[in-house]
Amino acid sequence: MRAGRHEWAVALPLPLLALLSGCGGIQTIGGREGRDAALINDLFTLFCIVTGIFFAAIMAFLFAAYWRRRGWRADRMAEEDERLAAPSRGGALRVGMFLWTGAVVGGLMGLAVASFFTDRGLAHPNSDNKPVVSIELTGNQWWWDAKYHFHDPSKDFRTANELHIPLGAATYIVLKANDVIHSFWVPNLAGKQDLIPGHLNDIVLVPTRAGHYRGQCAEYCGLQHAHMALDIVVDTPADYQRWVARQQQTAPPPADPQARAGYVYFMNKQCSACHTIAGTPAGGQVAPDLTHVASRATIAAGTLPNTVGSMHAWVADPQGVKPGNNMPYIGLNADELHAVVAYLETLK
Amino acid sequence: MTVLSGQDLPRDGEALQGAALHARLERTWGDAPGLWGWLTTTDHKKIGRRYIVTAFVFMALAGVLALAMRLQLAGPEKALMTPDRYNQLFTMHGTTMMFLFAVPVMEAMAIYLVPLMIGTRNISFPRLNAFSYWMYLAGGILLWVAFLLNIGPDAGWFSYTPLSGPQFSPGKRVDIWAQMITFTEVAALAVAVEIVATILKQRAPGMTLSRMPLFVWTMLVVALMVIFSMPSVALGSGLLISDRLIGTHFYNAYEHGDPLLWQHLFWFFGHPEVYIIFLPGAGFVSHITETFTRRPVFAYPAMVLSLVTVGLLAFGVWVHHMFATGLPRTGYAFYTAATMAVSIPAGIQIFCWIATIWDGRPRFKVPFLYVFAFIFTFVIGGLSGVMQASVPIDLQVHDTYFIVAHFHYVLVGGAVFPLLGAIDYWFPKVTGRMMGEALGKVSFWLVFLGFQVTFFPMHLLGMWGMPRRVYTYPTGMGWDEMNLIATMGSFALAAGFVLYIVNALNSARRGAIAGPNPWDAAGLEWATASPPPQYNFAHIPVVTSRTPLWDNRNHLPVMTGLRVDDREVLLTTVMDAVPDLREPSALPSIWPLASALATTCMFIASIFTPWAVVIGTFPIAAALIAWFWPKGPMSPEPVIE
Numbered sequence: 003m004r005a006g007r008h009e010w011a012v013a014l015p016l017p018l019l020a021l022l023s024g025c026g027g028i029q030t031i032g033g034r035e036g037r038d039a040a041l042i043n044d045l046f047t048l049f050c051i052v053t054g055i056f057f058a059a060i061m062a063f064l065f066a067a068y069w070r071r072r073g074w075r076a077d078r079m080a081e082e083d084e085r086l087a088a089p090s091r092g093g094a095l096r097v098g099m100f101l102w103t104g105a106v107v108g109g110l111m112g113l114a115v116a117s118f119f120t121d122r123g124l125a126h127p128n129s130d131n132k133p134v135v136s137i138e139l140t141g142n143q144w145w146w147d148a149k150y151h152f153h154d155p156s157k158d159f160r161t162a163n164e165l166h167i168p169l170g171a172a173t174y175i176v177l178k179a180n181d182v183i184h185s186f187w188v189p190n191l192a193g194k195q196d197l198i199p200g201h202l203n204d205i206v207l208v209p210t211r212a213g214h215y216r217g218q219c220a221e222y223c224g225l226q227h228a229h230m231a232l233d234i235v236v237d238t239p240a241d242y243q244r245w246v247a248r249q250q251q252t253a254p255p256p257a258d259p260q261a262r263a264g265y266v267y268f269m270n271k272q273c274s275a276c277h278t279i280a281g282t283p284a285g286g287q288v289a290p291d292l293t294h295v296a297s298r299a300t301i302a303a304g305t306l307p308n309t310v311g312s313m314h315a316w317v318a319d320p321q322g323v324k325p326g327n328n329m330p331y332i333g334l335n336a337d338e339l340h341a342v343v344a345y346l347e348t349l350k
Numbered sequence: 351m352t353v354l355s356g357q358d359l360p361r362d363g364e365a366l367q368g369a370a371l372h373a374r375l376e377r378t379w380g381d382a383p384g385l386w387g388w389l390t391t392t393d394h395k396k397i398g399r400r401y402i403v404t405a406f407v408f409m410a411l412a413g414v415l416a417l418a419m420r421l422q423l424a425g426p427e428k429a430l431m432t433p434d435r436y437n438q439l440f441t442m443h444g445t446t447m448m449f450l451f452a453v454p455v456m457e458a459m460a461i462y463l464v465p466l467m468i469g470t471r472n473i474s475f476p477r478l479n480a481f482s483y484w485m486y487l488a489g490g491i492l493l494w495v496a497f498l499l500n501i502g503p504d505a506g507w508f509s510y511t512p513l514s515g516p517q518f519s520p521g522k523r524v525d526i527w528a529q530m531i532t533f534t535e536v537a538a539l540a541v542a543v544e545i546v547a548t549i550l551k552q553r554a555p556g557m558t559l560s561r562m563p564l565f566v567w568t569m570l571v572v573a574l575m576v577i578f579s580m581p582s583v584a585l586g587s588g589l590l591i592s593d594r595l596i597g598t599h600f601y602n603a604y605e606h607g608d609p610l611l612w613q614h615l616f617w618f619f620g621h622p623e624v625y626i627i628f629l630p631g632a633g634f635v636s637h638i639t640e641t642f643t644r645r646p647v648f649a650y651p652a653m654v655l656s657l658v659t660v661g662l663l664a665f666g667v668w669v670h671h672m673f674a675t676g677l678p679r680t681g682y683a684f685y686t687a688a689t690m691a692v693s694i695p696a697g698i699q700i701f702c703w704i705a706t707i708w709d710g711r712p713r714f715k716v717p718f719l720y721v722f723a724f725i726f727t728f729v730i731g732g733l734s735g736v737m738q739a740s741v742p743i744d745l746q747v748h749d750t751y752f753i754v755a756h757f758h759y760v761l762v763g764g765a766v767f768p769l770l771g772a773i774d775y776w777f778p779k780v781t782g783r784m785m786g787e788a789l790g791k792v793s794f795w796l797v798f799l800g801f802q803v804t805f806f807p808m809h810l811l812g813m814w815g816m817p818r819r820v821y822t823y824p825t826g827m828g829w830d831e832m833n834l835i836a837t838m839g840s841f842a843l844a845a846g847f848v849l850y851i852v853n854a855l856n857s858a859r860r861g862a863i864a865g866p867n868p869w870d871a872a873g874l875e876w877a878t879a880s881p882p883p884q885y886n887f888a889h890i891p892v893v894t895s896r897t898p899l900w901d902n903r904n905h906l907p908v909m910t911g912l913r914v915d916d917r918e919v920l921l922t923t924v925m926d927a928v929p930d931l932r933e934p935s936a937l938p939s940i941w942p943l944a945s946a947l948a949t950t951c952m953f954i955a956s957i958f959t960p961w962a963v964v965i966g967t968f969p970i971a972a973a974l975i976a977w978f979w980p981k982g983p984m985s986p987e988p989v990i991e
Contacts, residue, residue, distance in 0.1 A: 027828055029815035031746040042742045049743060053733035060700060060729050064722070067708035095705045099649060099698065106697040110690045110736070117740035118683055124742060126679075143518075182513040183609060185674060185749060189815050193745025196675045198610065199512055200603025203676035220674075220749040220817045222506050224513055225433050228820035304824075325433060 029216040033190030035236070037208035038124050042193060045120045052109055059105075125172060125192070125206035133174030133206060135167060141177070141184030141197035143223060144230040144327060145290055145303040150246070159249045160278065162290030164233040164298045168242035169212045177203040182224060188217035188234050196221055209236040216304065225326040231304025248350075252281025253293050256348050264345025267338050272330065279349065289329065296349045302327070313343050362889055363910035371888055374914045379471070379885040381938055390938040392476035393884055397483050398462030399780065402773075404483075405455035408490055410847070412446035415439045417844055420804075424837040426825040436821035437504040442497050444507030445527065448623065449534045450490045452765060453576075456630040457541040459772065460569040462780070464545060466875035466882060467563050469554030469891045471912075471919050472935045474547035475540075477942045477977065482540035484946030489533025492954060496526040503527035506819065508620070509590070511601035511612040516594045525594055525957040531587045532953055535580050542576035545569050552919060553927045554874065555909050556893035563873050563896075564647060565633030567654050571661040572629050578665065579622035586615030596960050610675060617668035625664040627761060628728075629657060631768035632699060635721050638768075638775050639703050641871040642718040643710025646897050648702045656695035656702075663692050673744045682741045689739035696732055700725060715869075716790035720771025723798045727763025731756055734809065749819075752812025758805045770797065770850060777854065778868045782880045783861030789853040796846030803839025807832035872897035877906055890920050893927070920989075929989045941977035948973045 027033065034040040127133070140147040148161050167173040177186055179197040186205060187194035190213075195205045219230035237245060256262045265282070268274060274284035280293040295301070298308050305324050306312035315322075318339050320329035334342060362371050381387035381396075391397065419439050422430045431439070465473050473479055496502050503523045505514040514524045549570045553562070562570075589600040590612065599605035601612050636647050647653060666688040673682060703725065712718065734756040738744045747753060777785045811832050816823060823829055867876040876899055878887050889908035895901040909929070912918045917935040922928055952966025 027814060029827065031750075031813050031815065038742075039746075042746050045740065046737070046743050046746070049737045049740065053736055057729055057733055060704070061726070063701075063704050064707070064725055067704050068712070068722075070708060071710070071712050095648060095709060099652065099701050099705065102701045103694065103698055106694055110693055113736065113740065114687055114690055117686060117742060120740075120742045121679065121682070182518050183510055187749075187817070189746060193742060194674050194748060195745075198603075198675060200608060201610070201676060216815075218815070218817055222510070222513070222749075222819040224518065225437065225504075227437075228433065228822050 027190075028214060029189055029218065031189040033215070035209060035211040035213060035215065036188075036191030037210055038192035039190055040210065041120055041123055045116060048116055049113060052113055056106070056109060125208050127174055127204050127206055132172065134171040135173040137165065137167075137173060137175045139165075139175050139177055139186060139197070141179045141181075141186070141219065141223070141230075143181050144219070144226040144324075146230070146232045147180075147290065150249070157250055159246075159280070159293070160291040161249060161294065161298075162292075163231075163300065163303045164235065166235045166237050166242055166245045167207060167209060168239045169209055169236050171208070171239070173207045173209075175205050175207065177205060183221050184219045184223050184230070185221035186217065187220040188215055188232075190215045191234065191236075194220050212236045212238055212241075214299070218304070226324055229303055229305045229324050229327075231300070233299045233304065235299075248297070249294055253279050253349050254281070256345055258344065258348070260341050261345040261348050263337075264341035264343065267334070267342050268345055271332055271334070271338075271342075273332070273342070276329075292346065292349060294349055296347050310343060310347060313346060314339060317342055317346075359913050360915045361911045362914055366914065367888070371914065372883065375885040375888065376883065378914055378917060379883075381884070386940075387938070389943055390480075390940045392472070392480050392936050392938050392942075394461050394465050394473040394476065394479060395780075395882060395884075395886075397476075397479050398458050398460075401458030401461060401483055401486070402455060404487060404490070405451050405458055406851075408446050408450040408494075409455070410851075411494065412443045412451060413844060413847065415443040415446075417840055419443065420837040420840040422821065423823070423833050425834065426827070426830055427822050429822075431821075433821045434504065437506075437819075438497065438500075438502040440819060441503045441506050441527070442493070445493065445503065445530070446490075447761075448507055448627075449531065450486075450493070452627040452761065453534070453538055453623065454486055455769065456572065456627060456765070457538060457545070457576075459630060459634075459769070459776075460545050460565075460573075461541060463776065463875060464548055464566055464569055465552070466779070466878070466886060467566050467873055468549065468552060468557060469874045469877075469887060469893065470548065470552040471886050471890075472917070473544050474552060475544045475936070477936045477939055478540050479544055480939075481942035481946050482537045482544075484943050485533050485540070485949065486537035488946060488950040488953075489530045489537065492526060492533065492950075493530040496523070501526065508616060509612075510616075511590065511593075511609045512603070514590060514612075515601055515609075516597070517602075522957055525591065528587045528591045528594070529953050529957055531583060532591075533950075535584050535587075536949070538576050539580050542573040542580075545573040546577070549573075550924045551921045551930075553922055554891050554893050555920070555922055555927055555929050557922075557927045559925055560651075561893055561896045564636035564650070564653060564657075565630070568629045568633035568636075568657055571657050572626050575622050575626050575629075575661050575664060579619045579626070582615050583619035586612055586619070589615075591956075595956070610672075613672055613675065614668070617671045618665070621668045621671065622664040624757075624760065625660055628764035629660065631724065631765040632657065634768040634772035634775070635703060635724055637871070637873065638717045638721050638771050639706050639710075640897075641775070641869045642713050642715060642721075643706050644713075644870070645706055645710035646872070648705040648709060649698075650896065652698055653702050656698045659695040660692060663688055663695075667692065670739060670744065673741050674748050679741075686739050686741055690736055693732060693736055700729060716785070716787060716794055717771040717775035719791070719794050719798075720767045720774070723794070724763060724767040724771070727759050727767060727798075727801070731759025731761075731763050735760060747812055749817055750812035751808040751816045751818060754818055755805045755808035755812060758801075758808075762801060762805075767798075770794075773854070775869070776875075777857065778861075778864030779875055779880050779882070781858045781861070782864055783857055783859075784864050784868060785857040785861060786853050789849060789856075793846045793849035793853060796842055796849060798846075800839050800841075800843030800846050804836050804843050805839070807836045807839075811836075867899065872900040874898055932987045932989060939977065941973055945970060945973035945977055 032043055034043050136151045138149040146163050148165055150159050152158055177195055177197040179199045184197040185194045191207050191209055195203050213236055215234040217232045217234055256265050269283055274286060276286035276289035278285050278291045301308050301316055302324050320327060321331055381391045422428055422436055501523050503526060505519055505524050509527055512518055549566055592598045593600055599607040601607045601609050603609055640647050667685055669685040670689045774785050774790060811829055814828055816829050864880045866879055874891055877891055889910050892907040892909050918932050919935045920929060921931040921933050923930050948969035952962055955962030955966055
């Protein structure tokens with residue numbers, strides 16, 4: 003994971019924030035790796051500059067007011083009183099107030115217009131960006147359920163907590179929620195949209211650079227809100243087609259004896275009641291689809307990197323890794339645990 | 351000197367003044383000695399003081415929670431507490447700060463100050479005032495006892511449905527939150543009504559609307575905002591309670607309800623609430639600036655119009671909390687414009703304060719330092735608010751630490767800094783002693799710098815993608831350093847607060863004796879002794895300008911003729927403050943406390959069974975009947991010239 007080192011930034015004034023936000027990272031609003039993110043980042047920079055100018059003007063006025071009066075001494079009180087008693091007091095300030103108000107109004111109008119046109123320019127469904135990929139993303143406490151839809155419904159497939167989308171094309175995502183409100187947010191690509199029970203929202207992503215990004219639920223959704231991330235992989239079109247072709251395949255029967263034992267445990271213990279593995283009897287719909295779980299970068303909605311070790315930890319004690327999540331403690335013995343993980347590792 | 355005459359009853363005037371008048375008024379307006387007097391008092395100063403102290407206790411408690419949260423977030427993947435505990439902490443922190451500290455403390459300052467500032471003997475509806483305090487206290491205790499029993503609410507101070515609904519928040523946690531809201535609504539609405547009535551009908555003769563002190567103007571606007579916004583959250587939380595308690599489906603999307611309804615109702619209240627909190631701060635700043643520059647605030651009409659404008663615009667911006675919910679895009683443009691427009695009156699106010707300093711003769715005492723801290727901090731918060739008014743920018747920064755930084759800049763900068771300055775400024779009036787200057791300056795710098803170090807890095811964290819309300823975050827996101835800096839800053843901030851409180855407690859006992867007007871200020875509250883006698887003013891002052899004590903340095907004109915054998919206040923006309931009626935002011939009574947206890951029992955029991963609403967009504971009715979039992983003819987007497 004890339005991450006900026008930013009500790010020196012505290013001392014910088016507001017306008018420089020815009021520049022700072024351009025630092026690299028897989029989850030930052032300065033990422034500019036999507037068309038919308040770049041547009042918003044430009045607008046943000048404009049706002050930072052304009053508000054920075056206003057901030058500087060106010061501070062300059064405040065400092066000047068302080069500086070002008072810093073040398074006041076008690077023995078000059080009479081002189082001061084005389085000067086201040088003059089009837090013309092405040093004439094210049096009054097003009098200043100009107101000029102200042104005009105400047106504030108003008109600045110705000112400019113920003114409002116810029117904001118409006120940027121908003122119009124963001125990718126919308128039905129705009130010129132003809133979506134080439136259609137995904138139905140459902141938020142659950144605390145994981146993401148994704149269904150890729152195709153013209154031929156037999157090609158549809160389901161995955162979880164990881165989206166692949168093609169570079170340079172528009173991906174249309176319908177956002178739904180199964181339980182509480184969540185919010186879909188991949189800052190490197192675009193702004194956020196809420197997933198609300200009973201509502202259908204949508205978002206269009208137009209990535210401009212291939213890479214691996216991170217998204218995270220942005221609406222407080224309960225106990226494990228902090229552990230509801232998802233991985234977004236922007237593939238070149240060729241890579242994307244390869245990935246889709248692989249996802250459309252069902253899981254092959256395991257060859258290795260340990261994995262075969264794991265398959266049996268998986269189907270006969272509670273696992274298959276909640277999880278689906280396409281091509282097997284496991285067809286539960288209330289938990290992440292595991293057909294290609296081993297190909298994903300992370301498990302448990304971005305909680306752990308997807309390694310054999312963390313898969314063991316997760317299957318053995320899901321409540322220790324992510325307290326309160328809906329996966330129960332199964333109570334596998336060591337052999338069963340190794341076998342189940344060995345089977346899951348075959349699901350590339 | 352105007353004289354009110356009438357039937358042959360003892361009145362203040364030529365025949366009765368000085369020590370004799372004082373003794374007579376003490377007898378009429380005094381409370382019973384001891385605990386009974388404490389429980390039955392209807393004096394606005396005693397209740398106001400009590401309210402302020404209670405609010406600060408809640409603030410300190412919520413501040414401790416904030417420190418615990420900062421420790422948990424000091425580094426990635428810390429396990430100082432469980433996620434459940436963390437979620438309770440941030441819910442309790444937000445709920446306490448918003449409902450039990452910020453709004454009550456501002457109303458409490460008004461309860462104490464407004465009657466003194468407008469030259470009257472007590473607030474309107476003094477028993478309602480007592481009732482309001484007891485309700486507020488009961489609501490706060492309910493929330494905190496629940497938290498200590500580990501059934502504190504955990505759905506956030508905003509309690510979005512359906513997360514806060516019966517399906518996803520089983521148990522009593524959210525019910526306790528929602529009932530606490532009911533308590534604070536009752537308390538806040540009661541005070542708002544008192545403030546509006548007091549300001550419109552009890553101003554000293556001659557205090558026309560155009561001579562009203564700016565804090566009084568802000569409280570008039572704020573109280574009207576409370577009256578118009580609180581019903582929205584009352585409705586919202588009422589529907590939530592009935593969803594939870596009796597199985598209605600107002601917010602249940604699967605039974606034709608809509609979770610977004612909650613967000614509309616909550617933010618239609620929630621955004622005005624923000625201005626309810628910081629407008630009084632603007633009032634404090636105006637008074638402090640005026641006194642410490644020895645100049646009337648620049649462009650008074652512009653200031654007043656700005657206050658009123660902010661109050662009106664506050665009701666047109668709530669959807670900017672909902673830009674990511676998928677409402678129609680064209681509609682959003684209106685809320686962007688309305689939100690940005692708030693900067694215009696705010697900008698005018700900032701200009702006027704600085705212009706006052708520009709033109710004045712500043713004395714850099716501690717209260718005035720808070721004015722500088724306020725301008726610096728509030729302007730940053732306001733400008734980052736302009737950013738979020740933009741829909742595209744908000745779609746990125748919404749629900750990130752950028753927002754956490756923004757609203758702490760607005761609320762701490764816009765309300766708490768002025769409040770700390772105001773406490774320092776009016777401390778001599780309340781206690782009769784000055785607050786220590788040296789310790790005051792040390793605590794000021796700790797609070798100011800500690801605040802910046804705590805909250806400025808949060809802007810960066812938000813821009814670097816850190817969402818709000820997460821109990822932990824992974825390593826390698828680049829958030830570690832800023833979080834650690836914020837945590838260190840929060841402890842400096844806390845140290846500043848501790849010093850401030852130590853200074854206040856110490857000065858209340860050992861501070862220099864203040865005298866009636868230690869700062870040489872202009873308002874009527876400085877025309878009486880410090881601390882003021884129970885009856886506030888021996889004679890009701892008469893106002894001839896906006897800065898009465900500066901323009902009548904040697905002799906403040908007064909009006910005489912109010913009865914001294916009965917609690918009587920002078921009512922004046924709404925616009926021009928011409929003497930209108932003499933109105934009896936309520937005597938001390940235990941029934942407001944009894945009514946509050948009966949109401950508390952009903953509210954708390956209704957968390958457990960809907961029957962409580964039916965049965966609990968009877969004790970409340972009995973207490974209210976006793977409260978309002980007529981004690982003889984008490985119709986207002988006209989003023990006879």
